[in-house]
Amino acid sequence: MAGSFHGAMLPQRSLPRLFSHASLYSTLSPSQALSSLAEEALLLDGIVLDKHKESTQQQQSQQQSEEKRFTFPKRGHQLEMLCESLAFKGKGVCKIVDTGFVVLCDHALPGERLIAQITRKKGSYAEAMKVKTLSPHDDAVVAPCEHANDCGGCKMQNLSYAAQLAAKENQVFEVISRLGRFGDSHETYMKRIVGCQSVFGYRNKMEFSFGTKKWIPKSDMDGVLQMDPCRDEFALGLHAPGRFDKILSINKCLLQEDAANKVLAIAQSFCEAHTDELPPYDTFNKSGFLKHLMIRSGREPRTGALQLMVNFVTSHYEPCLLHPLVEKLVASVPEVVSVVNNINSRVGNTSLGEEEHVLYGSSTITECLNGLVFEISANSFFQTNPRQAEVLYELVEAAASLEGKSEEIILDLFCGTGTIGLTLARRVKHVYGFEVVPEAVADAQRNASRNDITNATFIQGDLNKIHKSFGDQFPKPDIVIVDPNRPGLHLDLIKFLLKLRSKRIIYVSCNPATCARDLDYLAHGLPGTNVAGAYKLLSVQPVDMFPHTPHIECVCSLELT
Secondary structure, three states, rough: OOOOOOOEOOOOOOOOOOOOHHHHHHHOOOHHHHHHHHHHHHOOOOOOOOOOOOOOHHHHHHHHHHHHHOOOOOOOEEEEEEEEEOOOOOOEEEEOOOOOOEEEHHHHHHHOOOEEEEEEOOOOOOOOEEEEEEOOOOEEEEEEEEEOOOOOOOOOOEEEEHHHHHHHHHHHHHHHOOOOOOOOOHOOEEEOOOOOOOOOOOOOOOEEEEEEEEOOOOOOOOOOOOOEEEEEEEEEEEEOOOOOOEEEEEEOOEEEHHHHHHHHHHHHHHHHHOOOOOOEOOOOOOOOOEEEEEEEEEOOOOOEEEEEEEEEEEEOHHHHHHHHHHHHHHHHHEEEEEEEEEEEEOOOOOOOOEEEEEEEEEOEEEEOOOOEEEEEEEOOOOOOHHHHHHHHHHHHHHHHHOOOOOEEEEEEEOOOOOHHHHHHHHHOOEEEEOOOOOOHHHHHHHHHHHHOOEEEEEEEEOOOOOOOOOOHHHOOOOEEEOOOOOOOOOHHHHHHHHHHHHEEEEEEEHHHHHHHHHHHHHHHHOOOOOOOOOOOEEEEEEEEOOOOOOOEEEEEEEEEO
């Protein structure tokens, strides 16, 4: 697999610092840079710093004198800058040409010279929106989606896919080596990134919002850049970046199936023509009916035929209002096999409902992963890129180095609906899965039963609040798999794992920064305590689950020393 990824080829390299972020804090004193490490890299997920900056008094004095040479950029000013790298949220890490001051700018690409308008000032840097390109990056491409420059989802669509992968791979290396204190000897643990074979149409779930504030793309403003453009009118689409009250109205998203886009287009035109009967929810005056449109896709197990579930989230239950739209969808899109109505009467605009009603067809659809069949309900927790999830699970299985004698015990922490544990159950003695969300545990139990898997036990529990008796609920595992959300592992859980001393830990991460922190603790111990590390990092395998977005997954393997 070295030198390649699914669907394209990457050039061989020795991980050059093409996307290094250490220069970002060149305008800060060493002490400021070090104190910003946790805040920026772990909380903002944005920047990779060098943990080992020198901090002599002479350098500190020199840095402070340099800081006085420029004026902090003002909000609204348009300035020329050069983009040096990409941050973890897909923003370009830029430097103002005259001063070298650091600015984070959406849609800026490494090597690009551009004009950007300052939108926000922070303590150590500023944020900006791109106005125009002066000289482009070599790997810049024309984004296929007309909304790419305005939508907050596909921030990297104007970068070639090979360059996206190179950026993500180097970001992972920078974070693991520096934050994790594993050094630059990447040949010993860093593997080549695995990319997606399908870079569009890969998502099996998209959530769109109804609203009364229509956000206006820059292309619709006659060339006049506005800080907060919107109109008071019907909208169905995706939230404007950083705003939950304004919606970018769209009738097509390239990340979902074509049939799902038909559903979106029909719903948008129908609802906009019937706003009196189907008023969108207004987040300011807390009134209206339509809140969200969620579209999920799956596959029929025997034929592989596409299945669509349409979920309307409304403020109250009044099915007669939705029936004409449901009839139109079913008649126009034969892939629709399920239409449900989730009721969310709360003031908040979440898509999770307090109750659910089936308006058409079944309450579930199905999806197949690695030979197993999974039921998906409207609110099920499930991988949103099922084909790449199969690749991910194969990498997890390879990292686990199962002996194949069906004698091993697996502890599957943050197991969700049990997809990882169930795919491994065929080769081990027993799987014990833990998950905090009761509905996900119920899904895992149902999926085990549907696939005739009897050697998997799923338990509901909060892994951020484990008790001393936690280890009494299962025999000592040979392999522990952890798949936490973005905040990573709680310190109490890390202490438990170090005390448990299983032969191997497989860490599946969606946040390289918190992953690096946790790998550091597991390998090198907890700082300021007498808790020593107990594991050696064997491998870090980046996996691109979501092309064109800044998100990156990692499968990391640790072995007991």
